[in-house]
Amino acid sequence: MNDMTPTDMPAETKTDLFSRFDPLIKQRQDLLDTGVTDPFSLVMEKVLSPTTAICSGRETILLGTYNYMGMTFDPDVIAAGKQALDDFGAGTTGSRVLNGTYAGHRAVEDALKEFYGMDHAMVFSTGYQANLGIISTIAGKGDYIVLDIDSHASIWDGCKMGDAEVVPFKHNDIEAMEKRLKRIPEGAGKLVILEGVYSMLGDIAPLKEMIRVAKENGAMVLVDEAHSMGFIGPNGRGVAEDQGVLDQVDFVIGTFSKSVGTVGGFCVSNHPKFEIMRLVCRPYVFTASLPPSVVATAATSIRKLMHAGNKRAHLWENSRTLHKALTGLGFKLGTAEPQSAIIAVIMPDLERGAMMWEALLREGLYVNLARPPATPAGMTLLRCSLCAEHTAEQVEIITGMFERAGKAIGII
Amino acid sequence: MDRAATAARIAEVITPFNKNAIGISEATSFSGDLEWDSLTVMDFVAAIEDEFDIIISMNQQAEIETYGQLIDAVTTLQG
Numbered sequence: 001m002n003d004m005t006p007t008d009m010p011a012e013t014k015t016d017l018f019s020r021f022d023p024l025i026k027q028r029q030d031l032l033d034t035g036v037t038d039p040f041s042l043v044m045e046k047v048l049s050p051t052t053a054i055c056s057g058r059e060t061i062l063l064g065t066y067n068y069m070g071m072t073f074d075p076d077v078i079a080a081g082k083q084a085l086d087d088f089g090a091g092t093t094g095s096r097v098l099n100g101t102y103a104g105h106r107a108v109e110d111a112l113k114e115f116y117g118m119d120h121a122m123v124f125s126t127g128y129q130a131n132l133g134i135i136s137t138i139a140g141k142g143d144y145i146v147l148d149i150d151s152h153a154s155i156w157d158g159c160k161m162g163d164a165e166v167v168p169f170k171h172n173d174i175e176a177m178e179k180r181l182k183r184i185p186e187g188a189g190k191l192v193i194l195e196g197v198y199s200m201l202g203d204i205a206p207l208k209e210m211i212r213v214a215k216e217n218g219a220m221v222l223v224d225e226a227h228s229m230g231f232i233g234p235n236g237r238g239v240a241e242d243q244g245v246l247d248q249v250d251f252v253i254g255t256f257s258k259s260v261g262t263v264g265g266f267c268v269s270n271h272p273k274f275e276i277m278r279l280v281c282r283p284y285v286f287t288a289s290l291p292p293s294v295v296a297t298a299a300t301s302i303r304k305l306m307h308a309g310n311k312r313a314h315l316w317e318n319s320r321t322l323h324k325a326l327t328g329l330g331f332k333l334g335t336a337e338p339q340s341a342i343i344a345v346i347m348p349d350l351e352r353g354a355m356m357w358e359a360l361l362r363e364g365l366y367v368n369l370a371r372p373p374a375t376p377a378g379m380t381l382l383r384c385s386l387c388a389e390h391t392a393e394q395v396e397i398i399t400g401m402f403e404r405a406g407k408a409i410g411i412i
Numbered sequence: 413m414d415r416a417a418t419a420a421r422i423a424e425v426i427t428p429f430n431k432n433a434i435g436i437s438e439a440t441s442f443s444g445d446l447e448w449d450s451l452t453v454m455d456f457v458a459a460i461e462d463e464f465d466i467i468i469s470m471n472q473q474a475e476i477e478t479y480g481q482l483i484d485a486v487t488t489l490q491g
Contacts, residue, residue, distance in 0.1 A: 144469070165471050
C-alpha cells in the first residue's frame, strides 16, 4: 500500500465527478450570458389563486401549473387540510407499513377506489414514486417491459430500477408496439406501459387499439393517467375511460399534484393480489407517508372532482379557445387539435424559446419552458396548461400577451 | 445466419443512418465515432430489429458500444 493520503496525491490523479456536467453548465452559462432571466429559477413570491401569483413583484397569470381543476384554493379542500393539521399534526414521521398509516390515508384510498370504481388503491408519497415503485416491483428478471419512447422520466426510472428487459417503441405507434410484443420469447412475463396524455405535446394515446393489441399478446397493461384525471372521460377517470377500455387496464397510475391540487401519487387496480404490493414495493415501504393535511386535502378534492361537470366543461372550453387563438396567430402547436388541457407551443430553438418565455413573463404570464432531454425530438417548447378557473377574459388576455411577445421576439 | 452474412446485412441497414459517410470498422464506436443522437439510435435499433425480427432490449443495447459488438449481438440473438 502507498502511504500517501488523498490530499498528498498529485492533482492530475484526482477526478472531479462533476466534470460530466460541464457541457450543460456551459450551455446554461451561454444562455444566461445573452441576458435572459434564468427560466429555471423563478420564485412565486405570493400565490393569489389557482390562476394568479406574484412573481418578481408583478401579478402574473399562471398558465403552466398542471392545476387543471383549480382545486388548490377550494375552500372545502383547505378546511379539510387545516382540520387534519389540528387533529393529526404536521407529519406522520413514518412508513405506511409502520406508524405512517392514519385514518386519512385509508380515507383517501377509499376515495380513489370510489373515483375509479376499482377494488384496490395504494397511495405513494409522490407520483414519481408510484411509477418507480409499481414498475420496478411487478416486472422482474426475465420479464419484458414494452413502453412508449416518450414515456415520463418516472416510468424510465422505474424500468431502470427493476430487472426486466426494457423494450421501447416509437411514440403512439401501434404496429411498432405489436411487432415487439410478438418477438418476446414464449413464456416471458410482459408489461405494456402507456400514458393517457403525453405531457410534453399534450397529445393522447390511441389506448383502445394499443390495449387490444397488448391483451391479444398476453401482456398486462399499466397506464399513467396523471394528466387526464378529473376532466377526461365521462367520470374524469382518464383517457382509458374515455375510449371505453378502462376495464382492460391492469394498473392505473395517477397523481395528486395535478387536478387533485396537492402532492402524492397512487396506483389503482382490480388485481386480486394487489394488496401484497404494500409489503414488497420498496418506494412505498422505505419512505415516510404523506402528511395528514395532504391526504385530507386530497380526499376532499377527489370527492369533489366526482361532481365537477361544469368545471370540466369550462376547462375544455378554455383549451379549445386558446388552441384556436394561438393557431390563428401563427404559432406552431404540438397538436393540430386540442386533445387535453396542455397546449405546447413549439419554439424554433432554446435561445428564442428562453427569450419568448422571458417576454411573456414581462407581460405577466407564466408558462413552462421545456427543453431536451425532457422533450421529444430535441424540441424547445413553451408548455401551457389551462385551468378550469381561468376566466374567458383571462384567456383573451393570455392571447394578447402571446401576440405581443411573439411579434417582439420575431416568432410570428 | 452466420456472422459474415449478418454483418453484410447490417452494413446495408446502417448506410442511410451514416449520414456523414464515416468509414465504419468493427472498432467503430456508436457514441464516440458516429455521434448519433438518441432519436437516431432508436430508429437504427428499430431498423435492425425489423430486419432480423429480433428484440434488442435497452439492457442489451447498453452492452453494445462498437459496430463489432453489434454484429456479435445480432448473430447471437438470431439463435
